Amino acid sequence: MAVLLTGLVVLAPGCDDDDDDTPPPEERPEEGARLRVIHASPDAPAVDLYAAGSTTPLVTNVAYGTATQYLTLEPGEVAVDIRPAGAPPEFPPVFTTGTLTLSAGEQVTVIAAGLLNEDDADETFRLLALREGFGEDQAGQARVRIVHASPDAPTVGIDVGNDGSVEVDSLERFADTGETGVLLPAGTALQVGITTGAGDTPVTAFTVPALPEGAEVFVVATGLLERKPREEQGFVLLPAGPEGALGLVRQNPVVYALHASPDAPEVDIFSGDTQVAGDLSFGELSGPIQVPPGTYTLDFFAAASGDDRPSGAPAASSGTPELAAGERYLVVASGFLAPEAGVPGFTLLPFAEAFLEDPVSAKVRVVHAAPGAPPVDAGPLAQDGTVPADAPVSNLAFSQATVPAGVSLPPGTVTLGVVPTGAEDRAPIARFRVDATPFVGKGVFAVAAGALAPEDDQPGFQLLVVDTSEMPWEVSPVRPQP
Numbered sequence: 001m002a003v004l005l006t007g008l009v010v011l012a013p014g015c016d017d018d019d020d021d022t023p024p025p026e027e028r029p030e031e032g033a034r035l036r037v038i039h040a041s042p043d044a045p046a047v048d049l050y051a052a053g054s055t056t057p058l059v060t061n062v063a064y065g066t067a068t069q070y071l072t073l074e075p076g077e078v079a080v081d082i083r084p085a086g087a088p089p090e091f092p093p094v095f096t097t098g099t100l101t102l103s104a105g106e107q108v109t110v111i112a113a114g115l116l117n118e119d120d121a122d123e124t125f126r127l128l129a130l131r132e133g134f135g136e137d138q139a140g141q142a143r144v145r146i147v148h149a150s151p152d153a154p155t156v157g158i159d160v161g162n163d164g165s166v167e168v169d170s171l172e173r174f175a176d177t178g179e180t181g182v183l184l185p186a187g188t189a190l191q192v193g194i195t196t197g198a199g200d201t202p203v204t205a206f207t208v209p210a211l212p213e214g215a216e217v218f219v220v221a222t223g224l225l226e227r228k229p230r231e232e233q234g235f236v237l238l239p240a241g242p243e244g245a246l247g248l249v250r251q252n253p254v255v256y257a258l259h260a261s262p263d264a265p266e267v268d269i270f271s272g273d274t275q276v277a278g279d280l281s282f283g284e285l286s287g288p289i290q291v292p293p294g295t296y297t298l299d300f301f302a303a304a305s306g307d308d309r310p311s312g313a314p315a316a317s318s319g320t321p322e323l324a325a326g327e328r329y330l331v332v333a334s335g336f337l338a339p340e341a342g343v344p345g346f347t348l349l350p351f352a353e354a355f356l357e358d359p360v361s362a363k364v365r366v367v368h369a370a371p372g373a374p375p376v377d378a379g380p381l382a383q384d385g386t387v388p389a390d391a392p393v394s395n396l397a398f399s400q401a402t403v404p405a406g407v408s409l410p411p412g413t414v415t416l417g418v419v420p421t422g423a424e425d426r427a428p429i430a431r432f433r434v435d436a437t438p439f440v441g442k443g444v445f446a447v448a449a450g451a452l453a454p455e456d457d458q459p460g461f462q463l464l465v466v467d468t469s470e471m472p473w474e475v476s477p478v479r480p481q482p
Contacts, residue, residue, distance in 0.1 A: 032072040033102035037110045038240050039064050040149045040222040041125055042233040044116040045084050052079035052096060055089035065238055067245040075104040082112075097127050107132040109218060109240075113149035113174060123151040128174060134216040135180035142211035143181030148173055149222045150235055156221075159193030160184060162205045166195055186213040191252075191292065192237070194221070204229075204251045206237050207292045207325065217241045228353075229254075230326040250326030253293060256473050257286040258466065260334040260369045260449035261346055262458045266303035267315070267333075271296050279303045282459050283449070285466060285475040296320045298348065300333065318348035328353040330445055330466060330473075334369040334399075344371040344398055353468050354404035355443025362439035363406025367447045368396045370461055375421040376448075380414045386426035387419040395421045406443055409436040415481075418448070430461055430480040442469035446478075 037049060039062045046063040050056070058080070059068045078100045081093035094116065102108060111128040118124050134143045146158060148171045158168035160182075168177055184190060193205045203225070211217060220238040227234045229251040237249040257269055259280045269277040269286070276298070277286035299314035316337060323329060332349040339345040355363045366378060375398075379391030392407050413435045417428030429452075445466040450459040463478040 033075050033104060034070040034072055034107045035078065035102065035110065036068045036070045036108075037062060037112060038067040038218065038220060038238065038245065039112050040147075040220045040238055041112045041114055041116055042151070042223050043118075044112065044125065047094075047112075048083050048085050048087065050081040050083065050089065050093075052081050054081075057089075061085045064232075065236075065245060065248045067240040069244060070107070070242070073102060075102055075106075077101050080110075095125060095127075097129075100129050111147060111149060111218075111220060113147075113151070113220075113222065115151045118151065122173070126174065128176075130176060130218075131179060132216075133179035135183075137214045138183060140186055140213060141183045142186040142213065142215040142217060144184050144211070144217050144219050145177055145179065145181045146171065147176040147218060147220045149220050150225060153194075153221070153225045153235065154196050156203070157195035157200050159195055159200070159202075159205075160190065162191035162193035166200050169200075181216065184211065186211050186215065189292075204235065205290055206249050207252055208237065208239065208249055209246070211239075215241055217246075229328070230354075234326065252290050253323040253325060254328045255289045255291065255320070255323065256328070256330050256466070257289065257298075258330060258332045258447060258464065258475065259284050260332050260447060260464060261337060262371065262449075262451040262454065263336050263338060264300070264315070264333070264346065267300045268303050268310075269333075270299045270301065270309050270314070273309045275307045275309070278307070283462075283464055283475065283477055285473060288472050291323065293323055293325045295322055298331075300346075316346040318346065320348065321350050328468070330367075330447075330468075332367060332369045332447060332449075334449065335371045339371070347399070349399050351401055351445065352404065353443065355468065356405040357441075358406075358408060359441050361408040361410050362436040362441075363443040364409050364436075364439075365402050365404065365406045365443070365445050366393050366396065367401040367445055368398050369447050369449045370452065371398055372452045373398065373448070373461065376418050377421050378416060378418045381417045381428065381431070385417075385428075387417040387428055389426070409434075409439075411437040411440050413437075432463055432478050432480055434463075434478060439467065439469075442467060444468065 046061050048057045049059045080097045082095040083091050083093055109130050113128055114125040115123050116125045155170055155172045157166040160167045188210050190208045192208050194203045196203050218240045222238055223235040224233050225235045239246040257277050259282050266279050266281045276289045297319050300316045301310050301314050330351045335344040335346040337346050375395050377387055377391045378393035382388050416432045418430045419426055419428050447464040449464050450461045452461050454460045464475055466475045
């Protein structure tokens with residue numbers, strides 16, 4: 001800190017380096033100005049900050065998602081050079097700020113925003129210098145200054161409570177809600193919705209941790225909407241209090257429910273009294289269901305008109321695992337409502353979306369959700385029409401799935417065969433003709449569903465292919481060849 005403060009003295013115009021009688025800034029805070037930096041540029045590396053023209057760093061290794069402590073400066077003009085962390089002082093700055101004039105007693109937060117590797121003037125790297133002036137404290141409240149710093153997000157609305165009532169309207173990119181801050185309830189986790197457009201269409205939501213009463217906090221919306229929420233550059237909230245950043249807040253988890261129970265009718269799905277999906281029949285995928293992180297019990301009722309929870313007992317209920325912020329899940333409703341002995345009953349099978357990016361092949365995760373089928377091997381057929389012993393899918397039992405990152409499938413059409421594990425005769429019990437070309441660069445779930453020996457109107461054995469590459473996800477059936 002002594003080195004940092006010594007470096008900051010260089011920023012003061014007319015300062016004599018040889019004046020040993022000048023007390024250090026921390027001993028005269030009433031005369032100084034205070035400045036800190038929040039790193040909110042999603043593609044910028046960790047950086048070192050220098051006073052313009054100085055060879056002594058003010059602060060080192062400021063990484064994305066972090067904030068420096070407040071530094072005390074001499075009042076006057078300030079300019080800062082930014083270099084990659086660890087670069088020598090003679091390395092050319094990747095960015096130099098404009099001159100900022102600071103007054104005695106003033107407090108300023110500088111936010112590094114935008115994309116360092118982008119030339120588009122609407123998205124490129126910049127520093128937002130925000131002079132602080134939070135309003136007076138109110139009992140049970142915290143003051144929050146919201147900054148829109150996402151390089152690819154449009155003008156947004158802020159729905160405090162995520163209840164459909166937009167408190168902050170038309171917040172433009174690289175703008176903020178004003179220096180006095182917005183009053184928010186303190187002491188409890190808070191739901192915050194992000195909307196867009198004239199109709200305040202919901203985009204996503206966050207669970208912001210409880211803020212202390214009287215807190216003065218910046219909340220910076222940053223990251224890229226086009227990226228997946230779990231990715232490092234995904235759209236996030238970055239809260240920063242007087243002591244530094246409070247950690248990235250990722251988007252609330254999103255769940256898609258897939259109806260894959262062979263003997264279940266059309267269903268309505270409720271979580272408590274809230275309907276999360278309606279009129280869902282076999283092979284259909286719900287829309288995105290976004291909920292705060294946590295565990296939930298989903299109740300399944302025979303589909304009925306209206307959104308109110310039926311008064312009777314649900315046809316089936318099942319719990320979810322812990323749903324984590326930033327994640328997207330496929331929850332497969334499978335098993336039989338009326339199972340025979342030894343056959344799985346109705347259950348939920350949850351799988352997090354975790355596909356690796358692969359621009360030259362499709363990434364496929366196979367899910368065994370056919371309750372009457374034994375463990376199976378599956379893969380492209382050999383020339384003799386059998387499933388090879390070294391098939392990429394091996395000994396996959398009901399409720400199980402292949403690796404989360406997905407198995408690579410090259411572009412082109414291939415015939416996939418399914419055979420019971422351990423069968424001496426490797427002739428497939430089902431064959432599927434699949435063209436992987438449309439899914440190159442994407443991640444898809446291939447859910448084996450239906451009944452091997454269907455009764456009455458039960459759906460037969462088939463693949464339900466869920467494309468996760470765009471929101472909302474989509475499902476399409478692939479039926480076996482005759």
